[in-house]
Each structure stands twice: as C-alpha cells, then as structure tokens.
Amino acid sequence: MTEASPGRLSEEQLVDWLRLIRSENVGPRTFRQLINRFGGAGAALDALPSLAARSLRGRVIRIATREEALREIEAARVLGVRFATTGDPDYPSLLREIADAPPLIAMRGVSWTAQRDGVAIVGSRNASAAGLAFAERLARSLALENYVIVSGLARGIDAVAHRATLETGTIAVLAGGHARPYPAEHARLVEEIAERGLIVSEMPIEWEPRGRDFPRRNRIISGLSRATIVVEAARRSGSLITARFANEQGREVFAVPGSPLDPRAEGVNDLIRQGATLCARPEDVISVLAENAGTPPRKNLFDDGSLEGQDTLIDELDLFAGLDGAAFEERAAPKRFSPPSPPADCVADLEGRPRGDESPQRDAHEVVLSLLGPAPIAIDDLIRVAGLTAREVQGVLVELDIEGRVQRHGASSVSLAINYKL
Numbered sequence: 001m002t003e004a005s006p007g008r009l010s011e012e013q014l015v016d017w018l019r020l021i022r023s024e025n026v027g028p029r030t031f032r033q034l035i036n037r038f039g040g041a042g043a044a045l046d047a048l049p050s051l052a053a054r055s056l057r058g059r060v061i062r063i064a065t066r067e068e069a070l071r072e073i074e075a076a077r078v079l080g081v082r083f084a085t086t087g088d089p090d091y092p093s094l095l096r097e098i099a100d101a102p103p104l105i106a107m108r109g110v111s112w113t114a115q116r117d118g119v120a121i122v123g124s125r126n127a128s129a130a131g132l133a134f135a136e137r138l139a140r141s142l143a144l145e146n147y148v149i150v151s152g153l154a155r156g157i158d159a160v161a162h163r164a165t166l167e168t169g170t171i172a173v174l175a176g177g178h179a180r181p182y183p184a185e186h187a188r189l190v191e192e193i194a195e196r197g198l199i200v201s202e203m204p205i206e207w208e209p210r211g212r213d214f215p216r217r218n219r220i221i222s223g224l225s226r227a228t229i230v231v232e233a234a235r236r237s238g239s240l241i242t243a244r245f246a247n248e249q250g251r252e253v254f255a256v257p258g259s260p261l262d263p264r265a266e267g268v269n270d271l272i273r274q275g276a277t278l279c280a281r282p283e284d285v286i287s288v289l290a291e292n293a294g295t296p297p298r299k300n301l302f303d304d305g306s307l308e309g310q311d312t313l314i315d316e317l318d319l320f321a322g323l324d325g326a327a328f329e330e331r332a333a334p335k336r337f338s339p340p341s342p343p344a345d346c347v348a349d350l351e352g353r354p355r356g357d358e359s360p361q362r363d364a365h366e367v368v369l370s371l372l373g374p375a376p377i378a379i380d381d382l383i384r385v386a387g388l389t390a391r392e393v394q395g396v397l398v399e400l401d402i403e404g405r406v407q408r409h410g411a412s413s414v415s416l417a418i419n420y421k422l
C-alpha cells in the first residue's frame with residue numbers, strides 16, 4: 001500500500017474509511033463521532049460491533065467488508081473517479097462547512113472546480129419554456145461572474161443549467177453512484193460535464209438511487225453553493241427541500257417569481273412570501289452575493305416551527321448517547337427535517353414513466369403544450385428549448401390556436417390561454 005500525501009489517505013486508510021462509512025447506520029455524524037473518539041477508522045471499525053450492540057440492545061449491525069471496499073475502489077478507478085475526505089485539499093471548501101458534510105465523496109472531473117464559489121440553480125423537472133429560458137440566461141450570466149453552477153442533473157431546470165455552463169464548468173450532484181447516473185438519458189451530459197466540470201456523489205459507486213436519496217442529495221447541492229436559486233417549483237417540490245437546506249446552512253435563498261395561474265410557480269411564490277430574496281434578473285443574485293460576502297446570514301426563513309420534532313434525513317446511530325453523556329455535536333442551525341414523501345415527479349421517474357421535456361416518447365404536440373404557461377414566451381425560445389424544428393412548433397401552435405388553448409402576444413410571443421388549466 002502507498003503512503004498518504006498531506007491531507008490525503010493512504011490506500012489502506014481509504015479501505016478503512018470506505019468500510020466505516022458504508023456500514024449499516026453509520027452516517028456523517030456517526031462517522032465523525034467514531035473518528036473523534038477512536039482516532040482513526042481502523043480503530044473505530046474494531047469498536048463498532050460492541051458499541052452498536054449496546055446502543056441497539058444486542059442487535060448486530062452489518063459492517064462493510066474489506067472485499068466490498070476493494071471492489072468499490074477498483075470500480076472507481078475504472079470510471080476515473082477519485083475519493084476525497086474532508087481533510088483532502090480537493091474536498092469542496094463550502095461543503096466542508098455544513099454540519100452533516102459527507103466524510104468521503106467520490107469525484108469525477110476537474111477537482112479544482114469545487115474550490116470556486118458555487119450557485120445552485122434548481123427547479124421543476126416539468127418546467128415551462130419561460131422557466132427553462134430564464135434558467136439558461138441566469139446560469140450563463142452567473143458563469144460570466146466566475147460562479148460555478150451547481151445542480152442535480154435532473155430533467156428540466158437542472159439539465160438546462162448544466163448545459164448552459166458546460167464550457168465554463170458546472171457541478172452535478174448524483175443521487176446514486178457514479179456507475180448509475182440518473183436519469184439514464186443524461187449519460188452523455190455526464191460525460192460532457194466531466195470534461196470541464198465535476199460530478200460528485202457520496203453514495204457507493206454502484207448505488208441505484210431510491211426516492212429518499214434525492215432529498216439527501218439536495219443538502220449537498222446547497223452545501224456546495226453560496227446561494228440556491230429556485231426557478232420553478234410546485235408545492236411539495238424537491239427544489240423546496242434544497243431551499244430549506246440552504247437556509248439551514250446559512251446560505252442565501254433566491255426565488256424566481258411566477259404567474260399565480262401556473263401551479264409550477266406556487267412553491268417559488270410561497271418562498272418569496274416566507275422571505276426568500278426575489279430574483280427577477282441575474283443582477284439580483286450577483287449584487288446580494290457581493291454585498292454579503294463573508295457576512296453571516298441576514299434572516300432565517302421557514303422559522304415557523306414546521307420542522308420541529310421531525311427526524312434526521314439520514315439513518316444513523318448516536319453510539320454514545322446515554323453511555324457517557326456524549327451525544328451528537330450540534331452546530332449552527334441544528335434543525336433537521338425528514339421531507340415528505342418523494343415528489344410525484346420523482347416517484348414517476350423512478351418507476352420508469354417518462355416525464356419532462358426530454359422524454360423521447362412524447363410527440364411534438366405534448367412537448368409544446370407542456371412547455372407553455374401563463375407567462376408569454378418568445379416563439380424562438382420555445383423552439384430552442386423544445387428541441388423541435390421551427391416547422392413542428394409552428395404547426396402545433398396553429399393547432400392549439402384553433403383549439404383556443406394559446407394566446408398570441410406582440411413580439412412573436414405566445415402563452416397558455418388564461419382559461420386553459422395545466
């Protein structure tokens with residue numbers, strides 16, 4: 001085995017760290033607790049069985065084997081993935097600051113990308129054309145200010161934000177492992193991001209994402225970012241969970257206002273009412289970040305008691321509580337919450353049903369209709385985000401005109417007719 005360079009693990013230490021973090025009921029806080037108590041992962045692994053048996057009244061927990069750790073290391077090597085710990089120089093500095101930072105992350109791409117100030121752009125998978133066009137404009141403008149755009153690789157707003165900043169570098173956070181990027185049709189996008197940006201995951205390399213893994217991923221998206229911007233989000237959207245994490249982490253939260261007639265805007269409009277900063281143009285974000293650089297958060301959103309009494313998102317043991325008076329270390333903004341059931345669009349995705357504007361099974365009529373909303377969108381922008389030819393889009397608009405489902409505006413813009421519900 002090779003020796004570790006400053007701040008990095010040796011191969012033997014990496015095996016122990018992987019075994020410990022992949023063991024049953026060991027999460028970021030439990031991992032930190034064990035390392036602080038025993039001084040290293042190897043010693044913690046030796047002590048874990050008896051500690052867990054006492055905490056769980058005799059029940060034995062499963063500890064990851066050496067063979068499993070070695071297989072994961074080899075799978076990572078084949079994919080060009082490397083592991084970074086919180087003490088590693090390549091570990092994202094902003095992510096290191098959050099209370100439940102992953103002790104070990106797997107990264108693929110350009111490592112130094114993670115040291116730039118990040119801004120998260122998140123939103124609806126089934127976004128409107130207006131939302132997609134604004135997210136693209138926002139991402140490009142922030143990239144010109146040297147911010148790296150962070151998102152979750154989902155369909156809709158996430159994908160547009162990533163694609164708009166491929167040349168300048170973007171960070172995609174996976175809900176599963178590097179060998180199982182989700183959704184599958186973004187495999188090409190993953191390769192493009194890795195060329196100049198970064199792909200990050202805390203999950204095992206071969207992990208297939210489950211519904212509950214997406215909210216867990218969201219804390220990393222916000223943790224990598226100085227600010228989180230929600231472009232479109234219905235109520236009970238996963239994007240609102242990202243905003244809540246950002247607030248807990250002391251980061252800025254922005255929301256792009258939407259039409260009160262569009263259900264895809266209900267969540268973001270609620271955020272604004274709760275105190276999120278309104279974002280109507282890129283300068284709204286740029287100016288606030290410049291003014292508040294290095295200062296503590298100005299306000300606490302969602303401070304309505306709605307998160308109290310709920311459990312942590314990650315299943316893990318507090319191995320020392322009740323044994324010697326020690327318990328999990330609580331840091332700033334200690335509230336944690338267990339999100340509601342996965343959003344409907346997440347569940348539909350995981351069940352394999354097509355959703356979003358990128359699904360190949362959808363015909364032109366369905367694509368165009370799904371992209372329209374009460375807010376007018378230029379037909380040229382509609383053509384671009386739909387990924388259809390101008391002739392196809394114009395043909396669909398004529399059909400929708402005849403049906404009374406669209407409204408024409410000046411400057412070659414269209415919107416969904418006010419009396420037509422999404």
